[in-house]
Amino acid sequence: MNKKVLTTCVAACSIIAGLSLIPVSGIMAQNTGRPEMTLNGGSKGPVLFKHQLHQNVVKDCAVCHKDFEKKPGALDAAKKDGILRAKQVMNKTCIACHRAKRGAGEKSGPTSCNACHS
Numbered sequence: 001m002n003k004k005v006l007t008t009c010v011a012a013c014s015i016i017a018g019l020s021l022i023p024v025s026g027i028m029a030q031n032t033g034r035p036e037m038t039l040n041g042g043s044k045g046p047v048l049f050k051h052q053l054h055q056n057v058v059k060d061c062a063v064c065h066k067d068f069e070k071k072p073g074a075l076d077a078a079k080k081d082g083i084l085r086a087k088q089v090m091n092k093t094c095i096a097c098h099r100a101k102r103g104a105g106e107k108s109g110p111t112s113c114n115a116c117h118s
């Protein structure tokens with residue numbers, strides 16, 4: 001094989017390899033869900049939740065999703081099935097983080113009832 005043929009082959013192979021990566025990364029790109037949603041806050045009223053904002057500040061999906069699936073309605077389903085207690089995510093995940101961040105002097109979210117529930 002002379003040098004020119006080899007170069008052409010290497011170039012072509014890279015293109016083919018590159019193209020074949022597109023559908024793979026397309027499939028692997030994770031579904032990040034709704035950028036904003038209203039969560040069921042029971043008798044205290046609905047909670048507007050900025051999902052995308054949290055994905056940007058929290059980074060690790062598992063901080064929240066260790067407790068419920070990445071599906072719409074997963075939180076209510078986990079409470080209904082007794083996997084999560086009422087207010088468990090609110091207290092142990094949402095408010096716990098907001099308190100810790102505030103305590104550390106970092107940018108944080110609300111900890112008072114009516115700032116989350118409306």
Ligand code: HEC
Pocket residue numbers: 030031032033034035037039049051054055058059060061062063064065069070071072073074075076
């Ligand atoms: C601060 C908490 C939190 C973090 C961090 C978080 N999520 Fe979520 N996510 C939620 C809540 C709450 C729901 C709503 C579940 C429900 O409807 O019961 C949700 C729902 C979803 C859904 C279902 C679709 C939808 O729109 O409801 C997907 C998909 C999802 N999240 C993906 C992700 C991915 C991927 C990450 C990380 C990049 C992530 N989430 C990080 C809290 C979080």
Ligand code: HEC
Pocket residue numbers: 039040041042043044047075079085086087088089090091094095098109110111112113114115116117
């Ligand atoms: C950081 C936001 C936030 C704050 C602050 C907050 N809540 Fe919640 N609350 C939620 C979320 C999210 C849920 C749904 C998830 C859960 O039940 O863990 C919820 C759920 C609830 C529920 C329904 C539980 C059920 O399953 O029936 C009640 C009642 C409630 N909160 C009362 C309160 C009261 C009272 C306060 C103040 C002492 C408060 N919340 C502060 C976010 C918050």
Ligand code: HEC
Pocket residue numbers: 047048049050053054057058063064089090093094095097098101107108109110115116
């Ligand atoms: C691991 C940390 C962490 C967790 C878990 C978390 N938050 Fe937050 N939250 C933040 C930070 C940081 C901000 C401030 C972000 C900013 O203003 O840039 C914030 C901001 C907010 C705000 C104010 C958003 C606005 O309008 O600017 C609300 C409401 C809120 N969080 C609700 C929730 C609820 C409900 C949950 C649980 C489902 C939750 N958070 C879980 C860290 C967290």
